[in-house]
Amino acid sequence: MNNGQDAKYEVLWPRSPRQNRNKTFAQRFSSLSGKRIGFLWDYLFRGDEVFTILQNAISERFPDTEFVSWKEFGNTHGSDERQILANLPARLKELRVDAVISAMAA
Numbered sequence: 704m705n706n707g708q709d710a711k712y713e714v715l716w717p718r719s720p721r722q723n724r725n726k727t728f729a730q731r732f733s734s735l736s737g738k739r740i741g742f743l744w745d746y747l748f749r750g751d752e753v754f755t756i757l758q759n760a761i762s763e764r765f766p767d768t769e770f771v772s773w774k775e776f777g778n779t780h781g782s783d784e785r786q787i788l789a790n791l792p793a794r795l796k797e798l799r800v801d802a803v804i805s806a807m808a809a
Contacts, residue, residue: 732802735765741800743791744773745780748807757804771798779805 732738744750758770777787
């Protein structure tokens with residue numbers, strides 16, 4: 704009698720093969736000094752409050768940093784999010800934004 708100790712079973716891995724390859728991230732700034740940072744928000748949670756806190760903290764360390772309000776971009780998770788995101792690269796260039804902080808979600 705075998706008792707199942709020598710039994711062999713076929714198994715399936717629950718994940719498919721990786722479709723995306725690792726990508727290299729953009730190089731980070733050595734400093735935020737003199738940079739222009741845009742805030743992107745999905746109008747959820749309390750991003751307006753959080754961005755004020757972030758802006759104040761960053762400005763303390765880097766007084767010459769400029770900021771572009773989330774109000775300039777629109778809701779990144781609303782009814783017109785596809786259009787807003789499609790226009791985002793051009794809008795960032797138009798506003799001379801060096802980096803973005805995108806938030807929130809609940």
